[in-house]
Structures are given as structure tokens and as C-alpha cells.
Amino acid sequence: MFYLSLFISFTSCNSNNTLFTEMSSNKTGIHFSNNIVEKDSINPLDITNIYNGGGVGVGDFNNDGLQDLYFTGNTVSNRLYLNKGEFEFEDITDAANVTGNGEWCRGVAVVDINNDGLQDLYVCATLKHSGNERKNLLYVNQGNDKNNIPHFKEMAQDYGLADTGQSTQAAFFDYDNDGDLDVYIVTNAVNTKGFPDNFHPVLRNGENPSTGRLYRNDWSDSLKHPFYTDVSKQAGIQTEGYGHSVNITDINGDGWKDIYVTNDFISNDLLWINNHDGTFSEQLSTYFKHTSANAMGNDIVDINNDGLTDVVALDMDPEDNFRKKMMLNSISYQRYQNSDRFGYNYQYVRNTLQLNQGPRVGADDSIGVPVFSDIGFFAGIAETDWSWTPLVTDFDNDGNRDIIVTNGYPKDLTDHDFITYRNQATNIASKELILSQIPEVKLHNYAFRNNSDLTFSDVTEKWGMNEPTFSNGAVYADLDNDGDLDMVINNINSEALIYNNNTRQKFIDSSHYLQIQFLGDGLNKNGLGAYAYVYYDKGKMQICENTPYRGYLSSVDSRAQFGLGKTTMVDSVVIKWPNEKMQRIQNIKADQLLKVNINDAKTDYSFSKEVFAKNTLFKDVTDSLNIHYVHPEKDFVKTIS
Numbered sequence: 001m002f003y004l005s006l007f008i009s010f011t012s013c014n015s016n017n018t019l020f021t022e023m024s025s026n027k028t029g030i031h032f033s034n035n036i037v038e039k040d041s042i043n044p045l046d047i048t049n050i051y052n053g054g055g056v057g058v059g060d061f062n063n064d065g066l067q068d069l070y071f072t073g074n075t076v077s078n079r080l081y082l083n084k085g086e087f088e089f090e091d092i093t094d095a096a097n098v099t100g101n102g103e104w105c106r107g108v109a110v111v112d113i114n115n116d117g118l119q120d121l122y123v124c125a126t127l128k129h130s131g132n133e134r135k136n137l138l139y140v141n142q143g144n145d146k147n148n149i150p151h152f153k154e155m156a157q158d159y160g161l162a163d164t165g166q167s168t169q170a171a172f173f174d175y176d177n178d179g180d181l182d183v184y185i186v187t188n189a190v191n192t193k194g195f196p197d198n199f200h201p202v203l204r205n206g207e208n209p210s211t212g213r214l215y216r217n218d219w220s221d222s223l224k225h226p227f228y229t230d231v232s233k234q235a236g237i238q239t240e241g242y243g244h245s246v247n248i249t250d251i252n253g254d255g256w257k258d259i260y261v262t263n264d265f266i267s268n269d270l271l272w273i274n275n276h277d278g279t280f281s282e283q284l285s286t287y288f289k290h291t292s293a294n295a296m297g298n299d300i301v302d303i304n305n306d307g308l309t310d311v312v313a314l315d316m317d318p319e320d321n322f323r324k325k326m327m328l329n330s331i332s333y334q335r336y337q338n339s340d341r342f343g344y345n346y347q348y349v350r351n352t353l354q355l356n357q358g359p360r361v362g363a364d365d366s367i368g369v370p371v372f373s374d375i376g377f378f379a380g381i382a383e384t385d386w387s388w389t390p391l392v393t394d395f396d397n398d399g400n401r402d403i404i405v406t407n408g409y410p411k412d413l414t415d416h417d418f419i420t421y422r423n424q425a426t427n428i429a430s431k432e433l434i435l436s437q438i439p440e441v442k443l444h445n446y447a448f449r450n451n452s453d454l455t456f457s458d459v460t461e462k463w464g465m466n467e468p469t470f471s472n473g474a475v476y477a478d479l480d481n482d483g484d485l486d487m488v489i490n491n492i493n494s495e496a497l498i499y500n501n502n503t504r505q506k507f508i509d510s511s512h513y514l515q516i517q518f519l520g521d522g523l524n525k526n527g528l529g530a531y532a533y534v535y536y537d538k539g540k541m542q543i544c545e546n547t548p549y550r551g552y553l554s555s556v557d558s559r560a561q562f563g564l565g566k567t568t569m570v571d572s573v574v575i576k577w578p579n580e581k582m583q584r585i586q587n588i589k590a591d592q593l594l595k596v597n598i599n600d601a602k603t604d605y606s607f608s609k610e611v612f613a614k615n616t617l618f619k620d621v622t623d624s625l626n627i628h629y630v631h632p633e634k635d636f637v638k639t640i641s
Contacts, residue, residue, distance in 0.1 A: 018464030053472025055553025107169030124167035255607030262295035297552030397563030400450035442468035
């Protein structure tokens with residue numbers, strides 16, 4: 001009784017001082033902990049990606065109006081928790097039959113795979129030596145029993161999705177604009193082909209096992225459900241990369257979905273531009289001057305409300321000088337030379353925030369490739385240590401998207417003192433002794449509030465995010481349907497964190513909101529790929545691209561959330577559906593869930609006819625003047641004596 005009283009007193013006090021209240025697992029019933037016990041065969045010296053963690057999936061799996069939670073585990077069982085309301089959850093894993101089958105599970109994609117109105121789970125598996133032990137899992141929702149508990153059937157083989165390629169995450173989307181959902185699967189097979197950080201000619205022929213895969217959705221009359229076919233080769237998806245995360249977006253605004261993959265080690269990130277004919281072209285260097293070096297999670301979302309999507313990618317640059325010196329290597333001129341020699345884009349060890357400056361305009365006023373500028377340092381979000389998930393959304397409902405970053409790695413393998421010790425002790429010390437010498441440093445996650453001027457303020461302590469953890473996958477979701485976004489974080493070797501967002505309770509008059517739920521057609525029940533535009537306050541605008549596969553290894557709340565600050569009435573909402581139909585809804589009261597249906601969209605629109613710039617000050621006249629001079633640079637290093 002004393003403990004309960006102390007807990008109530010603590011949380012009450014905590015909620016008065018911070019944006020988030022960390023909920024006790026005794027309150028929530030969520031005791032999931034992604035525990036990994038090192039031993040001779042399972043350790044970071046032998047398995048490079050051992051501590052890359054697990055993800056979180058959000059979905060209303062029993063259709064009761066409350067968002068449920070699914071956690072993936074590495075050496076522990078996955079767990080499914082049914083939301084009972086008031087931040088109380090019930091573990092229904094065994095009854096639902098979604099344990100993960102003893103596989104090393106990594107990412108989870110929530111999708112209605114057969115468009116029956118029931119949310120399903122696609123789980124990526126990795127690391128196990130045998131392909132049969134790392135088949136991806138597809139848990140198809142069979143509906144509720146008399147106790148309102150959903151039951152699932154594992155059917156990856158039946159759907160053609162039992163991929164064995166050491167998968168990290170999957171994202172469902174319509175790449176060929178035929179109306180149904182295809183899927184891209186990120187692969188990270190780091191232990192199968194040499195040391196991944198050595199320069200070499202980029203493998204673009206699918207030879208490296210660490211190459212992503214694209215599967216096309218083909219309806220099967222005999223099976224009465226979709227069947228997926230690996231079309232990676234014919235689509236041109238053949239370039240290697242040690243993948244961590246994927247985001248689906250129409251980055252150039254042409255009406256066809258593109259693929260952005262963040263990659264670890266020497267491999268560049270990959271930007272697959274849709275060619276409109278079932279194929280893709282890799283164009284990262286055309287769009288970005290440089291990227292993060294060891295890119296982990298990413299999100300592509302408009303951070304300054306100009307209608308253009310920006311790119312957030314995370315790396316492992318520490319905030320303090322001591323850890324910088326202990327963890328990071330210097331960047332030699334030789335690395336720049338090798339990047340040019342082998343055709344790599346430049347990479348830097350830091351978080352990047354690539355601001356979309358709008359498209360280039362051709363001599364004929366045609367719309368070209370967007371211009372991106374990295375403002376990570378200017379924005380104040382570049383240094384958050386060994387980072388994994390960027391949660392980019394409006395947590396305080398003021399109309400500007402904020403950023404929360406999860407970070408932590410149980411063993412500082414890049415610690416320079418340890419590297420020196422390991423090099424000297426390898427032949428004389430036991431593996432157990434060497435493992436015991438790796439430093440372990442727990443750090444807090446980071447919270448950044450958007451200042452609406454392209455900068456962010458560190459509000460980690462103010463928002464109650466200062467507990468040291470080893471955090472990986474994370475999601476935002478309105479777990480209590482009160483209009484603000486709560487947060488769930490999957491940790492290694494400690495219980496998951498559940499944060500209750502207090503915004504609506506503390507700032508009721510300045511935290512109005514609008515949520516949008518998409519209802520698509522029979523081939524895409526959740527309307528993935530649609531756009532929502534919200535117009536308010538005589539000129540303000542926000543945009544959301546409907547895809548839940550964001551951050552790292554996870555699927556966020558699929559309902560679009562728009563913070564409105566003090567605004568109580570929205571002028572209009574425009575929904576653009578993938579079938580080039582649109583609808584406009586006017587004069588909408590704030591503080592509600594707006595359900596939009598593709599059947600109500602009657603107006604035609606075309607991405608190809610949208611104009612981003614008119615009567616520009618400058619025009620590109622290079623070709624018309626026949627000026628094609630290229631300055632040849634002489635490469636040399638000057639020695640100063």
C-alpha cells in the first residue's frame with residue numbers, strides 16, 4: 001500500500017512539471033523487456049548487429065477504438081498487448097498466437113494485408129544462421145473470439161512473404177499505381193560478406209546478400225488473397241546496403257511513390273526514384289550533397305509547414321566532447337578521395353535534417369529535382385549519441401512538428417581505449433574477459449521542441465525524458481484518445497517505456513487538434529499513400545502523407561495528427577487519394593477524429609499538372625547558350641612544412 005501511494009504521489013507531481021508522465025508497468029500491465037544475455041555464441045564481437053534492438057507496432061487489432069501495442073523481441077518472445085483503456089493493457093500474446101516463433105525478430109509492419117478490415121502483422125526476422133530460422137512472419141488477423149480477443153494465423157508462405165534475407169523492416173505501398181499494396185523489405189546481412197566499412201566498387205547487381213528486396217502484389221484467384229512476387233531484379237533494386245530503415249514518399253511530387261533507405265557503414269543511403277514503368281533509378285547523389293554516415297532510423301515529413309517534405313536521419317555523434325574523442329575517428333582526406341574514386345556520396349557522423357527548398361525549375365518552366373540543404377547543426381538536433389528512432393510529430397499540439405530521439409547501445413564497441421585493448425589482448429585473453437572490458441554507458445533519450453524558425457530547443461528534462469536507457473524502436477500513438485500523442489519505446493535489458501502525454505490536460509486552450517482516419521477502397525483499405533492538407537488561420541497549412549512506417553523498426557499510429565494551437569475551427573481539409581481523386585471538407589470543428597472515405601472523393605486532380613513555381617527570377621539557359629564547360633580539378637594534397 002505504501003508503494004502504491006508513493007507511485008500515485010510521484011506521477012501526480014511529475015505530470016505537473018513535465019509534458020510526459022512515465023507510466024509504471026504495474027499500472028499499464030506492460031512488462032515487456034527485450035533482454036539479451038551474452039554468451040559464447042551471442043555477443044557483439046561475433047554478431048555485429050546483436051544490439052540493434054526491436055520495434056513497436058501500433059494498431060487497433062480488435063476494432064474497439066483503442067490502439068493496441070505489439071513489441072518485437074530478439075531472444076525473447078514478441079508480445080501483443082490489448083488496450084483496455086485508461087493506460088491499462090492485457091497481454092494476449094499466447095491466445096493471439098503471435099509469439100514470433102522463437103526467431104530473432106526485428107521490425108514490425110502493421111497492415112491490412114487482405115483488406116478485410118482487420119489489422120495484420122508482418123514481422124521481419126534476422127541473424128539466425130539457417131534461412132529456415134529467419135523466415136519473415138505474416139500474422140493474418142482471423143477476427144475476435146467471444147472475449148473480444150483477436151486471433152492470428154501465420155501465413156507468410158501462403159502470401160509469398162517468407163523472406164529469409166536477414167530483414168530489418170518492411171514498408172507496404174503501391175509502387176506501380178495499380179491500386180494494391182506492394183512491399184519493400186530492408187536487408188542488413190552484415191555478417192555474410194567481409195568487413196562492411198572498407199571502400200570497394202559499389203555492388204549494383206544484387207551480388208551482396210545485404211541488398212533490399214521489392215515484392216509486387218498479384219491477386220491469386222486460387223488462393224483468394226494476394227500473393228507477393230520478388231521483382232527486385234526487374235525493378236532495378238540491386239544496389240547493396242546495410243539497411244536500417246525505410247520510408248516511402250513521393251519525394252519529387254510526380255504522383256509515384258519513391259523509396260528512401262538509410263544504410264549503415266560505408267554503404268550510401270539509397271534513394272530509389274520511381275520511373276513510372278515498374279522500375280527504379282538510384283539517385284541519392286542527385287538529390288543530396290551528403291548524408292549521415294552510419295544512418296539508423298529516418299523520417300520524411302514537413303518540419304516547417306511549407307508543404308514540402310524534409311528528411312530526418314540519425315547517426316551516432318555524441319553531444320559531449322569527451323565521448324566524441326572516445327568514440328569517433330577523424331575524417332581523413334583519403335576518405336574523401338576514396339568516396340570520389342569509388343562513387344560514394346559524402347557521409348558525416350551526425351544527424352542530418354535535410355530541408356526541402358523546393359524543386360529546381362528548368363528553362364521550360366518544367367519542375368525538376370528538389371534542392372535539399374542539411375541544417376542539422378543549425379537546427380540544433382545533430383548530436384544525440386548512438387541514435388535509432390526519430391519520432392517527428394507535434395507532441396505539444398502547437399502546430400509545429402517536434403522531434404524525439406531514442407538512443408543507446410549496451411556496449412561501446414567504438415570506444416578507442418577498448419579498441420586498443422582488444423587489438424593487444426585478442427591472442428592472450430579469453431572472449432569473456434574481452435567482453436567484460438567493453439564500456440557500458442546508459443544515456444537519456446532526447447526531446448526537441450520545434451521553435452517554428454527551423455531551430456529546435458532541447459526540452460529533454462522539461463518533457464520528462466531524462467531516464468537513462470538503451471532504447472531502440474519507438475512509436476507515437478494516442479493511446480487514451482484524448483487528442484495528444486503518447487509515446488512507447490522498446491528498450492534492451494529493461495522494461496518498455498510508456499509515456500502519457502499531458503498536453504491536453506495542461507494546456508487545454510492552446511493545444512487544439514484534428515485527427516484524420518483514412519478509409520480507402522477494397523485494394524487499399526487504410527488508404528496508404530493518400531495526402532491530407534489542413535488549412536486554417538487564414539493562410540496556415542499542414543500536410544501529412546499517409547504511411548505508418550516511420551522511424552526505426554516500427555509502425556506508428558495510422559491516424560494523421562495535426563496540432564492547431566489556439567485554433568478551434570479549421571477552414572478546410574483537402575484529401576488527395578492515390579487514384580487521383582480528391583475531396584474538400586470545409587469548416588471543421590477542432591478536437592475531433594475526422595473520418596474520410598475515398599468514396600466521397602469526386603474531383604479529379606493530377607500531380608503532373610501541379611505547379612510549384614511561376615515567373616521565377618532566374619531561368620536555366622545553359623543549354624540554349626550551348627555552354628557545357630566543366631572545370632577539371634587536379635587532385636593533390638599540399639604538405640606544409
